[in-house]
Structure formats: structure tokens, C-alpha cells
């Protein structure tokens with residue numbers, strides 16, 4: 459019998475107070491299985507608490523309880539509810555037989571045993587158990603594999619987004635690391651505003667690519683140190699729509715395109731490119747707007763040095779309710795107030811920082 463069940467011999471628990479019955483069953487099963495014998499219901503339960511068996515053969519007439527009682531107790535215990543059980547009895551009792559099946563036994567065998575029939579029925583149960591167990595194992599393996607594949611494609615996405623962000627930042631020597639810092643500030647604002655980790659992650663990615671449209675702006679204009687003409691300023695402004703166009707092909711994540719388009723909108727409706735007002739502006743873009751302004755003011759520019767922290771704070775406060783959504787401006791002000799040693803800007807973005815954080 460063992461050949462059908464893989465490498466290991468199945469473990470069968472026989473619970474019967476009668477030694478002769480025990481011996482008979484053992485002989486019939488004929489060494490193909492490993493057998494453990496117990497003589498009462500309580501002994502059986504104690505054993506099943508610690509050991510997983512492939513099949514339990516329970517005599518109905520045990521000294522301390524019935525086989526059916528043992529079966530009922532087994533069905534209530536997580537560690538043994540799915541062990542297949544066969545009830546054995548010498549009585550002819552149709553009601554019992556019905557109840558045994560209703561309670562979840564896989565078979566009901568009458569004594570005296572017909573050796574071939576017992577062998578066949580035990581063999582079928584064990585075979586079924588073996589197949590089911592393999593099926594469960596395979597299902598778990600497939601689920602693990604799918605999780606690993608998902609994690610790998612997630613990593614690939616994260617790394618690609620990061621590479622793109624660095625490409626944008628490399629174009630403008632004064633804004634090195636800008637996209638990564640804005641992404642980190644935006645993530646923190648989202649977190650402090652109570653958005654869940656999924657939204658935080660999304661905002662991080664959207665912010666990483668918010669300025670991707672700068673790829674379409676000539677370097678001469680982007681890095682110009684003298685005052686921009688109106689036409690040049692219009693070209694700079696077009697990085698929002700260029701970025702939205704580049705990112706709109708990523709259908710799986712439409713907010714990427716929206717973030718690039720709307721991060722220069724203003725709460726008072728005087729922003730660009732669409733002049734959206736207050737909550738017409740997508741939340742992600744409202745968060746990025748504050749993070750973007752903070753990083754711009756705390757970074758050195760071609761035309762000016764880093765602004766003093768108090769002045770940056772005053773500017774954010776001044777923009778509260780005009781340029782910025784007051785809620786997110788307040789969060790940024792809180793973050794600045796907690797940052798007494800001005801470490802927030804000083805921290806260089808960690809390039810390999812996981813977006814999961």
C-alpha cells in the first residue's frame with residue numbers, strides 16, 4: 459500500500475479498547491502503514507493534540523466515550539478537524555450511521571471486518587488524503603510564486619520610476635535630487651494627513667515623476683541664470699502638459715499623469731495649466747505643490763542662495779489658502795516646526811529607499 463502514498467508511510471491511529479480487534483486491523487493493513495494504537499477516547503485526543511495523523515479509525519464503543527464523541531471533539535479542534543475518520547462498530551444502528559456521516563466521518567465500517575473491504579476502504583481514504591494534501595501544497599506553492607512575481611514586478615516598477623526621476627533631476631544641475639526629496643516630503647505629508655500606506659506609496663511615485671515634462675524643456679531655458687522672458691516662462695510652464703502627455707500612456711496608473719499636469723495649480727484658482735480651484739485640484743497634486751515649494755525654497759538656485767528657514771516658513775504660511783491647500787500647508791508647517799535642527803532638507807535622499815516605507 460505504501461507505494462501509492464509517496465516516500466513516507468501514512469500514519470494511522472487505531473482507537474479500540476479490544477486488543478484482538480486492534481491486532482486484526484493491524485494485520486489486515488499489513489505493514490503498508492505505520493500504526494499507533496490507543497485504547498480510549500481521551501488517550502486518542504491527547505495523542506492527536508500533538509501528532510498529525512493521516513487517518514483515525516475509531517471504535518464506537520470506547521470505555522470513556524463513544525467514537526462519535528471523539529469525532530465531534532475532533533471537528534471542533536483546528537489542529538485535527540480535517541483528519542479523516544472512519545468509525546467502526548459491531549452494532550447495526552442506522553441512526554448512528556447517519557449521524558456519523560453527518561458529523562463528518564469519511565466512512566463507517568461494521569465488524570466483523572471483511573479484510574479485503576477494510577483494506578480497500580482504508581486505502582481509498584489514504585489515497586484521497588494524500589492527493590488532497592498534495593493539492594493543498596501545490597496551491598500554497600503557486601500562491602507563494604504569484605506573490606514573489608508580484609513583488610518582483612513591483613520592484614521593477616519602483617526602480618524604473620526612480621531611474622526616470624534621476625533622469626529629470628540630472629538635466630538641471632541646480633535641482634539635483636529634487637524629485638526624490640519632493641517625493642519623500644509628499645509621502646510624509648500624506649502619512650501625517652492620515653492617508654493609508656497604499657495612497658502614501660502612490661503619492662511617492664506620482665511626486666517622483668511630477669517634473670518629468672522638464673525633459674521637453676530646452677536646457678538653455680531650464681538652466682538660464684538671467685531673467686526669463688514671458689515666452690521662456692511659457693515654455694517652462696509647458697513642462698506640466700508635456701509631463702502629463704508622457705505619463706498618460708501608463709494606463710495602469712492614471713494619477714501619474716494627473717500629478718504632472720496639476721502640481722502647479724493653486725488653491726485660489728490662479729495656477730496653471732487649467733486654473734483649477736481648491737478641491738478641483740486632485741489631492742495628490744495639492745500635496746506635491748506644498749512639498750515642491752518647500753524644496754524649491756530650501757535649495758540653492760542659479761539666481762539665489764538657500765532661503766533662511768524662518769523665511770521659508772513665512773512663505774508657506776503666506777501661501778496657506780492662496781497658493782496651497784490650507785490643510786497640507788499646516789501639515790508642512792508642523793513638519794518644519796518639529797525640524798528644529800533643519801535636518802529635513804539636509805538629509806540626502808536615499809537612492810535605494812524602498813517605496814514601501
Ligand SMILES: [Fe+2]
Nearest residue numbers: 668669721722
Ligand atoms: Fe514643476
